[in-house]
Structure formats: structure tokens, C-alpha cells
Amino acid sequence: MSIGNSPEDDRPSQDRPSEDSTPPTDDGPSIGRALQQARIAAGLTVDQVSQSTRVRVPIVHAIEDDDFSRCGGDVYARGHIRALARAVGVDPEPLVTRYGDGHGGRPAPTSAAPLFEAERIRSEPRRPNWTAAMVAAIVAVIAFVGYTVARGGDDSGDKQQAAEGATPATSKPAPKPSTKKPVDPKPDLSDSAIAAAPQDKVTVKLNAAQGRSWISAKDHNGRIMFDGLLEKGQTKTFQDSTKIDLVLGDAGAIQLFVNGKQIEDAFQPGQVERLTYTKGDPEVG
Structure with missing residues (x-):
């Protein structure tokens, strides 16, 4: 720390x-x-x-x-x-x-908004998610092909009935189901996942139990994992292979868990804390 x-x-x-x-x-x-x-x-x-x-x-x-x-x-x-x-x-x-x-x-306790403006770290520009775009394009193409096949079946059936007269109306062919599985969003780590966190990684959970606070989290390469306000009652969990750097704008409002263990430190309301945790550092140093 x-x-x-x-x-x-x-x-x-x-x-x-x-x-x-x-x-x-x-x-x-x-x-x-x-x-x-x-x-x-x-x-x-x-x-x-x-x-x-x-x-x-x-x-x-x-x-x-x-x-x-x-x-x-x-x-x-x-x-x-x-x-x-x-x-x-x-x-x-x-x-x-x-x-x-x-x-x-x-x-006096400092509100989180001024701290957010003073301590804000400029986020890196987000890169476009090409995987999601490709999946959406494939689904759109399959849907269009299915719709075209269905309309083609309707037109041929109508023409045949108009020409022959006695032929009963044919049912519409069902569109071909898409075989592309949607991409599941990455779930947030639960309490049980924290308790069973692998020993070769560091897992940090933040719970805004006492009020809202601005927080910033970086991985061992200095890349920003989160930078913003954590409202009262909200939680955030971060995991990295080596270390996690934190900045807490109002440390007194945050309950902190590292590798499944709660950190019992006397953080005061309005107190700014900069913390670093590794897989071998489960408590504040």
C-alpha cells in the first residue's frame, strides 16, 4: 500500500x-x-x-x-x-x-465531486469493438436472407394459386435459425468468486457502503480499469495478474476487500487514499 x-x-x-x-x-x-x-x-x-x-x-x-x-x-x-x-x-x-x-x-468531510475534478485521470480513448460489430453484421445478413426466402416462397405460392386456381394456399416457410451464438457480457465477480480467487492473481472489491466516492483503478501496466463515481450501495470488483493501483476520493465511504479478506483500516470521511495491492498483500501496509 x-x-x-x-x-x-x-x-x-x-x-x-x-x-x-x-x-x-x-x-x-x-x-x-x-x-x-x-x-x-x-x-x-x-x-x-x-x-x-x-x-x-x-x-x-x-x-x-x-x-x-x-x-x-x-x-x-x-x-x-x-x-x-x-x-x-x-x-x-x-x-x-x-x-x-x-x-x-x-x-469537514469533502464532497466527492470536487475531488473527482481535482484527481481525475484522463481516460484513454476507447477502441471500437469490432467483434460485436461483426456479430451484429452476420445476424443482420442471416435475418435478411431468411426474410428474402420467406417472401420468395409467398410470391411463388401466390403465382401458382392464381394460375391453377384449385391449388390450396401453401404455408410460409420458416426462416432459417441463426447458428451464431450471441456474445455473453462478462459478468462482474461475485462474493463467492472473490472467496475462491486464484492465488496467482490479486482481486480487489470496493463497496460504497457509507456513501458515494470517486475511485480510479489501474492494472499493473498502468491501464485504467475504472475511473468515475461509485454511488452509495454500488460495488466494483477488479482483478489483475500482478497488482492493482487504487485512488479513493472518499476512503471513509468505502468497504475494501482484498483477495477475499476485508481490510480493517481507519479511513476517515473525506480522506483521499492511494493504495497498491498485489497477490501477496491482503491488507493495508
Whole structure:
């Protein structure tokens, strides 16, 4: 599991205003200083922390300097603090609480629509489904041939009856049935399918139990599997051979199941989460 970057540019932190910086308090070092000390104690570099959390290097430096103006808002700042704290092996909650005390407390739940606009990933253009088009064309041709045969039988019967007079009317020949089987739509994976998911694949199910949320899902090649709103009560299931990358616009509204197991993580309402799961990672790391 990893938390990614906010949609900020890579300008150096000294070129941006420092209005969101958090000064040190009498209770101990500041948030950035505490994260920096924990990183050094863990023997990690800024590049290593950035790679494991997907938080860009300039933003890591800015946070360690207590400059949160580059995070893109309080929701992203809290997410970055949690990600960096977990990466360096410290409890993120006291740092998030200290950040809230210095920035107006816990934010109100964020609606999914603004998050959808801010985090939206541009979908790849859909390719035309040539298989479905060919099936439709074959069915149309068979239907036309059957109709022509039926009309031809009617015309010949009528002409014969008009010429001979005493010949009884012939019945219409039935059109030839189509031998082409329709293409069945690919069904969504059920709960039983998740429970019996193969061990050589990763299966992720999302259930919008608490409310609607924007979600994005990608396979291991970076191709988009889904990008849009999941309304309350709806579910989506994704499966890949290697890994699945997720972005949850309102993680507190989502029930998450990985490889048949429910993920019990304290996601808060309005919290944005970027998650990565593999076939060997059934729970949040």
C-alpha cells in the first residue's frame, strides 16, 4: 500500500509561500523535524522515502522544513504526513493531530465531486469493438436472407394459386435459425468468486457502503480499469495478474476487500487514499 502525490508542480519549496508551515512547540520538535529525525534514525534517504510513499522529493523536503503549502490543501497534507510517518516507522496520529491543532482542526468531510475534478485521470480513448460489430453484421445478413426466402416462397405460392386456381394456399416457410451464438457480457465477480480467487492473481472489491466516492483503478501496466463515481450501495470488483493501483476520493465511504479478506483500516470521511495491492498483500501496509 502506498499513498501518492498531490497534483502540485515540482517548484522548489523556497519559491513558494510558507504560510502553511508549522513552527515547533514547547512539547517537542515540529512535525517536519520529527519526521526528519525519524528518517535519519531509520537510515533512510529522502529519495528512498519518496520512492516508497510516491510523495515527490521536493514535497518531502518541504514537509521536513514544516512547509505544507505545496501539499495542495489540508486533506493532502494529512495524507502525506501519514505516509511519511509510516515509511520512517513512527505513529502518524500524534503528528496529524498536531497538524490539525495548528490548521483549524479536523477538516469537514469533502464532497466527492470536487475531488473527482481535482484527481481525475484522463481516460484513454476507447477502441471500437469490432467483434460485436461483426456479430451484429452476420445476424443482420442471416435475418435478411431468411426474410428474402420467406417472401420468395409467398410470391411463388401466390403465382401458382392464381394460375391453377384449385391449388390450396401453401404455408410460409420458416426462416432459417441463426447458428451464431450471441456474445455473453462478462459478468462482474461475485462474493463467492472473490472467496475462491486464484492465488496467482490479486482481486480487489470496493463497496460504497457509507456513501458515494470517486475511485480510479489501474492494472499493473498502468491501464485504467475504472475511473468515475461509485454511488452509495454500488460495488466494483477488479482483478489483475500482478497488482492493482487504487485512488479513493472518499476512503471513509468505502468497504475494501482484498483477495477475499476485508481490510480493517481507519479511513476517515473525506480522506483521499492511494493504495497498491498485489497477490501477496491482503491488507493495508
